[in-house]
Amino acid sequence: MERGSFRSPLARAIGLGSAKKGVQHWLAERLSVVALVPLSLWFVASIISHAAFIRWLMPLATSFMILLLLALFHHSALGLQMAIENYVHSNAKFAAVIAVRLGCYGFAVAGIVATLRIAFDG
Numbered sequence: 001m002e003r004g005s006f007r008s009p010l011a012r013a014i015g016l017g018s019a020k021k022g023v024q025h026w027l028a029e030r031l032s033v034v035a036l037v038p039l040s041l042w043f044v045a046s047i048i049s050h051a052a053f054i055r056w057l058m059p060l061a062t063s064f065m066i067l068l069l070l071a072l073f074h075h076s077a078l079g080l081q082m083a084i085e086n087y088v089h090s091n092a093k094f095a096a097v098i099a100v101r102l103g104c105y106g107f108a109v110a111g112i113v114a115t116l117r118i119a120f121d122g
Contacts, residue, residue: 028074039068043065046061059119066116073105073111080104084096
């Protein structure tokens with residue numbers, strides 16, 4: 001116990017514990033990795049085995065491509081958020097997390113729009 005302090009260790013620690021989101025964040029990151037492994041393998045195999053990318057992007061492949069983009073950018077957002085939470089120790093932490101999330105999801109939307117344009121305009 002600190003000198004001159006009559007508070008117990010529990011009393012000093014209240015309010016400094018977890019935000020009760022750690023398990024949810026950890027699980028979401030692991031699930032997105034599980035989704036990324038087969039989708040990434042499918043993507044690489046599809047690019048190697050097909051000559052024309054536009055012909056390749058048919059309905060089933062379009063769906064898989066959208067799933068890949070969603071899983072990829074969600075996983076990226078989770079990883080970057082964790083890095084910010086661990087290494088940014090200023091008032092800019094919240095703004096940085098919001099900017100990373102908006103950026104990752106913005107890239108996902110741009111990729112989905114591009115995929116749909118290729119699939120339907122091709």
